Amino acid sequence: MEAIRRAAVSAVSNQRRNRRIKLNVGGAVFETWTHTLLKRPGTRLAQLARAMEADESYDSERGEYFFDKHPGIFATVMHYYRTEELHTDHNICGNIIKGELEFWGLTELDIEPCCWGHYNRFKENKQTLAEIDDTFTFNVDADAFGKNPSPFMQFKKKVWIFLEDPTSSREAKIYAIASMFFVLLSIAVFVLETHHLFRVPYDNYNGTSTITASSCTRTLTSRHTCCCRFNDPNELPYDESEPHDSMTYLDYICAGFFFLEFAARIFFAPKKSDFMRQPLNVIDVLCLLPHFVSIVMKSVDPTDKSSQIIKTILALRIIRVLRIFKLMKHYTAFKILVYTIKVSTKELLLMVIFLFTGVLIFASVAFYTENSTFTNIPIAFWWALVTMTTVGYGDKVPQTEGGYFLGSLCVLCGVLVVAFTVPIVVNNFTLYYSHAQSRMRLPPPKREELQK
Amino acid sequence: MEAIRRAAVSAVSNQRRNRRIKLNVGGAVFETWTHTLLKRPGTRLAQLARAMEADESYDSERGEYFFDKHPGIFATVMHYYRTEELHTDHNICGNIIKGELEFWGLTELDIEPCCWGHYNRFKENKQTLAEIDDTFTFNVDADAFGKNPSPFMQFKKKVWIFLEDPTSSREAKIYAIASMFFVLLSIAVFVLETHHLFRVPYDNYNGTSTITASSCTRTLTSRHTCCCRFNDPNELPYDESEPHDSMTYLDYICAGFFFLEFAARIFFAPKKSDFMRQPLNVIDVLCLLPHFVSIVMKSVDPTDKSSQIIKTILALRIIRVLRIFKLMKHYTAFKILVYTIKVSTKELLLMVIFLFTGVLIFASVAFYTENSTFTNIPIAFWWALVTMTTVGYGDKVPQTEGGYFLGSLCVLCGVLVVAFTVPIVVNNFTLYYSHAQSRMRLPPPKREELQK
Amino acid sequence: MEAIRRAAVSAVSNQRRNRRIKLNVGGAVFETWTHTLLKRPGTRLAQLARAMEADESYDSERGEYFFDKHPGIFATVMHYYRTEELHTDHNICGNIIKGELEFWGLTELDIEPCCWGHYNRFKENKQTLAEIDDTFTFNVDADAFGKNPSPFMQFKKKVWIFLEDPTSSREAKIYAIASMFFVLLSIAVFVLETHHLFRVPYDNYNGTSTITASSCTRTLTSRHTCCCRFNDPNELPYDESEPHDSMTYLDYICAGFFFLEFAARIFFAPKKSDFMRQPLNVIDVLCLLPHFVSIVMKSVDPTDKSSQIIKTILALRIIRVLRIFKLMKHYTAFKILVYTIKVSTKELLLMVIFLFTGVLIFASVAFYTENSTFTNIPIAFWWALVTMTTVGYGDKVPQTEGGYFLGSLCVLCGVLVVAFTVPIVVNNFTLYYSHAQSRMRLPPPKREELQK
Amino acid sequence: MEAIRRAAVSAVSNQRRNRRIKLNVGGAVFETWTHTLLKRPGTRLAQLARAMEADESYDSERGEYFFDKHPGIFATVMHYYRTEELHTDHNICGNIIKGELEFWGLTELDIEPCCWGHYNRFKENKQTLAEIDDTFTFNVDADAFGKNPSPFMQFKKKVWIFLEDPTSSREAKIYAIASMFFVLLSIAVFVLETHHLFRVPYDNYNGTSTITASSCTRTLTSRHTCCCRFNDPNELPYDESEPHDSMTYLDYICAGFFFLEFAARIFFAPKKSDFMRQPLNVIDVLCLLPHFVSIVMKSVDPTDKSSQIIKTILALRIIRVLRIFKLMKHYTAFKILVYTIKVSTKELLLMVIFLFTGVLIFASVAFYTENSTFTNIPIAFWWALVTMTTVGYGDKVPQTEGGYFLGSLCVLCGVLVVAFTVPIVVNNFTLYYSHAQSRMRLPPPKREELQK
Numbered sequence A, B, C, D: 001m002e003a004i005r006r007a008a009v010s011a012v013s014n015q016r017r018n019r020r021i022k023l024n025v026g027g028a029v030f031e032t033w034t035h036t037l038l039k040r041p042g043t044r045l046a047q048l049a050r051a052m053e054a055d056e057s058y059d060s061e062r063g064e065y066f067f068d069k070h071p072g073i074f075a076t077v078m079h080y081y082r083t084e085e086l087h088t089d090h091n092i093c094g095n096i097i098k099g100e101l102e103f104w105g106l107t108e109l110d111i112e113p114c115c116w117g118h119y120n121r122f123k124e125n126k127q128t129l130a131e132i133d134d135t136f137t138f139n140v141d142a143d144a145f146g147k148n149p150s151p152f153m154q155f156k157k158k159v160w161i162f163l164e165d166p167t168s169s170r171e172a173k174i175y176a177i178a179s180m181f182f183v184l185l186s187i188a189v190f191v192l193e194t195h196h197l198f199r200v201p202y203d204n205y206n207g208t209s210t211i212t213a214s215s216c217t218r219t220l221t222s223r224h225t226c227c228c229r230f231n232d233p234n235e236l237p238y239d240e241s242e243p244h245d246s247m248t249y250l251d252y253i254c255a256g257f258f259f260l261e262f263a264a265r266i267f268f269a270p271k272k273s274d275f276m277r278q279p280l281n282v283i284d285v286l287c288l289l290p291h292f293v294s295i296v297m298k299s300v301d302p303t304d305k306s307s308q309i310i311k312t313i314l315a316l317r318i319i320r321v322l323r324i325f326k327l328m329k330h331y332t333a334f335k336i337l338v339y340t341i342k343v344s345t346k347e348l349l350l351m352v353i354f355l356f357t358g359v360l361i362f363a364s365v366a367f368y369t370e371n372s373t374f375t376n377i378p379i380a381f382w383w384a385l386v387t388m389t390t391v392g393y394g395d396k397v398p399q400t401e402g403g404y405f406l407g408s409l410c411v412l413c414g415v416l417v418v419a420f421t422v423p424i425v426v427n428n429f430t431l432y433y434s435h436a437q438s439r440m441r442l443p444p445p446k447r448e449e450l451q452k
């Protein structure tokens, strides 16, 4: 008797527990059994299934529970209760999902591995793309020149904007183009002054002109001729010549312009310390260094041209190549490249580590199998890298059958390692670039509205 | 007393403000609280939430607001009010979104960065793909030959269509194939006339036949033999020979055909000025130039074969290679390539700038670290480019340990730069090509319907 | 008075025309104005909007129009009426769309370009993937051996299945492995018999053994030594030696096996004509040819080893390399490759045409700018191709400054052309392969069910 | 009369059979005709259409059939009944689909080929990604040290965790860094001890120092000089020198550390047999081998340095390069690479087979067309592989016109084969890597929760 009663109660309570329930989520109606909702205790819906009509979301008029939430994500939540697996809907941006899940008492960790990638990609993109949006417009810090700037400060700010933002006025654009022209001129001088057409023999070396023909001539008379390809008597050896005066003058003109530009920029910069911390400004100073050193040297001893110090100066001149980065100042794609490299350090390291591992192994085996070609492991490194990246200069080539087999393996590994690691690094860049491009195409006034 | 009353009023107004509201968008029902809609003042829904029953969309019969709009996009708009972030639905084409957003009082700039790319890709594709659709069918401008053309004009139009559209009739197709045959023949002649099998010594140079063997023979007797690879006595030096007569005849036959073709086409062209502005027609004229110059020269002085003028003519002959583009006239893939290059100028420039920056830096450092191999920076440019693109000829190879290290960096940078920049350019082409291919497979009559 | 009445009538008719209409498509409710539906005359919905209650789909009970159709696609159709642009829903397979559109009176050509690619990709994939599904199982044509086969025919069929389907029984598998072993052995013999380790001097050439050392020895005594790299006295010149007897025996054993196999297969083949039309069987016959010719020759004149006929036989031997394709018979990936190449002829042609155009132009310019290195255009073709594909042997390298510039352009164009054309061909293969792989992983019985 | 009655009955039964039916799937309402459901006998819905009101899912109150199932997938199921083709919804994760289909009485094999790929990709990813999740955290098998471990066992466990898990404590991290330092040092010694800067001549070879200059000197006096590139008198031939003592000492110090480390690890390992089965531990033992052999040898005969045994020891030293894999122990990307290679064996084999087939064919034809350059097929293999992978060393280059044509084909095939096969292998790695990366970024405590 008691048993029957108990069973009846149990059945009733069962039935009660397993009532059909109607959930209105933002207008979309979902129906399920209460026992489905009770599967995941501690979540918002399990709470609802226990509280039933007492739940705050209950709308007695219509006999449903109303939530002003995203119906699409609720469908995936609903399915989680039915099957205990949380698979997200792939047409919904991953960034919506987190907040909604939290409302229902779930976490992003409940998402299954197969859908995690989709969810996470959006989450990561959101942050980086927002950061990229910030790199577009030129923003003068409003407070940098004081809140109620004096007329002088207002002038300073005006010049600063003129110097830094080519889009601010027509004059600023002309100045920017002139500045870029000087950069290009300076690089052209840097490159061409090494070419024999733009070089002359040292004035004070006339006496030793027979030595000028030097090493190559001697080679020509000997029998080892086939190694001496590109030398002809018209070519001056680099060590025994100096750039033509016109080159030197052009170089100093450029240096002068860059010096004035730098002086103006540091004078009008709102915060000197911030200014000197920017890499491009450090490069500016570095590029002027060789000229200063050279002027100082010449004023000390204008005739000595062969001393060790002069050679150091010559080596210093290479710093000037960094000026190419000045050209990049207003080039968005370059900023994106720099940003990508910063973000993808881990992936670049991966590429280097994988390549290095391959190079190490192949170089070692090559050294031990073909000692006559690869006289030491560091030299074999060079061969292995050149082979793995499919450059294949051919200056070192295996020549035994064991070496051929090893070389074949090395090539295959190289193709795979490059193919494995390159897409991982590149994907970021492609994403950032296309994002930046599409942002750039927006009309300028609206773009600023975007920054607010 | 007053405070209580005010509080009561406020509560009532609060309650009033926060009523549940039912929106019917194209049949799909959405429900939310009015205070949710008031979050974004100035938008269509905020207006509705203030006006309530007074809103023009109110359907008093059913107690809901009806909008004949896209329900899918309204779901994302709804979510914008709930979370203040606008994430689009990724299964909806981006081109639908703009118009709908505008109706609801939002703009495309409200879209979050993570969803912007999806939205924008569709927007961009729409325009370019529509343009590509236009390049398919051959359209004779209806008015070009006059509205009520005379019988002669009708004949002119008929011939014009025959000449330009190979799909217009069977005869037009045969003519097009004949024309392509002459192009191929002309190119074959152009290529083969430089090969020693198709060349004979100058007739009037018999006396100097001992000199013919010239440079190579002299080399063979000297000791620098291993640099003189492919020369054998049977090979005639190019400078001292002329193409076999049969080659010359074939060339003139081709030139004759192209001249007649061009004359016909310019005669039957509806608008001469438009005709001469098309690049392929300019190429037509250019390719005939060498022949005309050559005929003029020969009629002036038929014996002089070594003068400077003749050499200029020889150099002019290279123009004939442009005839290959005549072959491309009816080849869709080529049109798409040209279109892609036009659209992707910015991306191609990006590739060139990145490569140039890398080449400049590596060439400079290579020049300063290994001066004996890289005698000047322009030469080092060649090495750096050949290395960065993984061609690796091996004509210049670093030979010091510093050079090996630099070369390794150069290879890695090259692999990355190429990998970074190539996909950006290529994506466009792949998209356009597959679009064009799928359009081409449509049945022809329907395709024209598409153009209307 | 009349005007007022007319205006009133017009207003009424307007109101009548612009009634709100409720469409129930497969359970999902859509609502719109009748005037929206009238925008596209001649379609199913415009018809409905004119007929109203008289339409056959009208459900008077609920006051709605019911269609048992896909609600998702109807949403896109609905939007077409609202905005006059047909954008498809991207989570719906393109193959569903066509039929639904036709029901509503639209065609696939109404789809906008931006969504066309999505739609079309599915359409194309469906057909090719269905074809690929057919290549999996081995199907003996049921009627090939007669409807009520005699016992002999049943035996024939049994043997045929044994020969052709390695999965039919354990014995068939063993036979297939043995067959593959003979193929591998035959190829190993083919390769190794050319290596000097497996070669002996001609028996009847003892008298001329001094000549054996021949060309290379002579070279060694001369001064042109650095071109003669890999020759050492132990190496027999290929022309003056013959394979070791063991190699010849192994070759004949393999040939014997293949002959027997082929005889058996042609005997048991259900249809001889079909059998001989299969490429792999033609290869079978071709590969046996050199052996037959060789036997016939030897029986005619067993001593003559230097005649022209023998040399022809030697050249014939190369046919045996085709045997590698016998190995591919049961290798799915190879079938997919062949299928891909068949389907992608157009794309492969595109690659060849683009590369050829580039090669032609660069080779011509190279010939005219650097005549000393590139002595004729065909030779320059080789250089241009080797450069454009980034192989870069270095056997021909530009050596003037103009040549360097041209070479740089050539490399860049090559990188782009390869990058442009390769993905178009490759995409198909990747798709087919992954489809085939996923099909292969299904349990075998179910896979056959799939074929029904 | 009878006929009329029968027709009437039939019409009634028809009408009855073709009633409109309302299905409530998880709250979403679907409507269709019963005859649509009867199309697929044996499925859940056909059963329902026969049973009608008698079906257990019938809700008489609302006149609908209720199922607590996923509404999205039911939409595709519904469409299957309408069109007899099962196309899945592409925004739904494939892993949801199977279970739902089974509930409705369908199988995954009913999915059309065009949608199969989408479905299957998710199915495959789920399994592999779950496996990858397992490789992250370091789990000490709880029972390995006994359920109620003695104090000694607890100490053993503590040390074991210290040795194996660098994230367990700060000391463990320091130890791990020290261990990695020794690995790097050991590899640096391994590499540098082969370089002539770190080598000295054999002490007991002073008498033969004139021979030391040996082969190279002799070459220098002879005329074959241009083959002898990188040798200069300062360089010691590897065979006649030994590493500097400091190198040898460093090597023994590293070996000592690794020996102690290994001894400790094997002592504290919970299960010796499991320990010795791990590849990294086997490598540990192997790398110590050369040192032990060398010590044993020296103690036997400390003066004999030229014997065959010593040479074997030298060759053994190469094993030490495997130590690089010790470095990889805690590097996730490396684990993913290994995992990818294990999973993608089939795809790697595909690449090798395709490349080998191409190499075989091109090498054979090259051998028969240009016998002077490619003296046997194995040598031609090397050329063909180097060409197909676009390495292009240039040590062997075709030099006849037939060879050029063949080489061009070889290059094109190579580009295609590499392009065809690489993406298939690489896709897996990219997927796994990005999955693992996104998992790694989760906060550590939550990650462990993930593992439960």
Ligand SMILES: [K+]
Pocket: A391, A392, A393, A394, B391, B392, B393, B394, C391, C392, C393, C394, D391, D392, D393, D394
């Ligand atoms: K190369």
Ligand SMILES: [K+]
Pocket: A390, A391, A392, B390, B391, B392, C390, C391, C392, D390, D391, D392
């Ligand atoms: K290369």
